Every structure is written in C-alpha cells, then in structure tokens.
Amino acid sequence: MDLATITAGMKERVEAKPAFGNTVKFDFGDAGTIHIDGKNNNHVTNTDGPADCTLKIALSDFVDMVEGRLNGMNAFMSGKLKVDGDMSIAMKLQSIIG
Template sequence: MTKSELLAKMQDAGAWLPGKTVKIDFGGDDGVIHMDGANNLVTDNDAAADTTIKVSWDDFQSLASGALDGMTAFMTGKLKVEGDMGNAMQLQGIFSKLRG
C-alpha cells in the first residue's frame, strides 16, 4: 500500500482520536501522517501534534496489518512515542478499523 492509499483509507475509516492530534513520523523521505481529531482530517501535513509516533514505514505496515504488536514494537524500540502516551495506547483501535 502506498502512503496516499493509506491516507485515503484512514480518512474513509475515520482513523483519528476525537479532539486529539496524532502524528506518525516515518522519518527521512517517507514523511508523516497527521491525524487531526479536532477537524476530522487525515493529511500528510507535518504539523504539531499532541502525540508523535516515530516508526519506520515498513514497521508501520506490519503494525497496521497486525503482523507486529504495538507493545512489542515499543518495547523493542521499533516504535517511539513523544507526548501523550494515552493517545498512543488508543491507536490500537484505529489499526483495528483499518484491518476491519
């Protein structure tokens, strides 16, 4: 799946936390996904967020498909969280929406 396909799928699925902003930073040339729960938008704008998740594109694909568990990714350093950890914990529900 390309990033633009993922953006469209996340927008269609309502993949955001109500009233919260979460940025997934893939690093380098892979850019970001910004989930804006205040405006109900998913974009690739590199804007400020309540929580920033740093993860490689490949590891994110594994998380989104369910092949990699979020807690395992966090404990092994494949996923890093900056800001509100509570928002990061709620992302499991978003990944379930994407698979469902």
Template sequence: MTLQEITAKMKENAAQKSSFGSTVKFATDQGVIFVDGNANPPVVSNDDKDADCTIKMDFSDFADLIGGKLDGMTAFMTGKLKIEGDMGVAMKLQSILR
C-alpha cells in the same frame, strides 16, 4: 503499501469515527501522516504539523502495524515504535489504524 495507500485507508477508517480530542503525527522515513482528532470525524492528511503526540517508526514497521502484522505494544516494547508527547493519546488510536 505506499504512504498514500495507508493515508487513504486511515481516512476511510477515521470517517466512521468520533473525535478523540487530540492530534497525532506518525513520522516515518517516507513521510508523515497527521490525524486531527479535534475534528468530528477526525481528519487525516500528510501535513507535517505539530501534534500532541508524535509516533516515530520506520515505514516498513508502520506498514506492518497498519496491516495487522505488528502489534503496537510489541513494537513499542522492542523499540520499533517511539512515542513523543502524550502517550495517552497513542492508546486511543487503535480504532483509526485498522
């Protein structure tokens, strides 16, 4: 999957969800995906903005996470996923990712 394909998939999933009151940025070596959870439904873009929570991963690991091949908790515990900011926000994201 490319960054654009993942962004499109996340936009599709987010369009069916309610706001969650925070912003999140997924920062990869191939670009960023920004989720504005203050909007209803949440808005997904590739804008590189400040966020309440930033999740940093290599793109290949991020693609595996989105594709369901990598569990978020496993990625975090093994150091493949790093969280900066409000970790509670990261916990709310499962439904938007898949």
C-alpha cells in the same frame, strides 16, 4: 504499500468516527507523515505539523503492524515504535484506527 495508500485507508476508517479531541502525527521519517486532527472531525492529511502525540516508526514496520505481522506493544518495547508526547493519546488510537 505506499504512503498514499495508507493515508487513503486511514482517511476512510478514521474520518467516519467521532472526533477524539487530540492531534496525532505518524512520522515515517523520509517516507513522510500522516497527521490526524482529532479536534477537527478526525481530519487526515499528509501535512507535517505539531501534534499532541507523535508516533515515530519506519513505514515498513507500520505496514507490518497494520497487516498483523508486528504487534504494537512489541514494536514499542523493541524500539521500532517511539512515542513523543502524551502516551494516553497513543492508547486511544486503537479504537480510532481499528
């Protein structure tokens, strides 16, 4: 699964939900970024910019999380997922993305 496919799927799921009031960035390193502007109707782009919360994870680990092979809490505890910024915003993502 590549960044374009993940972005398209996230757009479909996230943009249909009510705005959650914060900005979030998924930073996949050299593979790119996904930015969710929850202040602007949950608009999803691949534009890199500032965010209230940034989640840093390898794209392959993110795919494993999405496909159920990696638990988000385990990823965080093992250092595969790093959260910069407001942790409570990261917790909101479960209801927004799922």
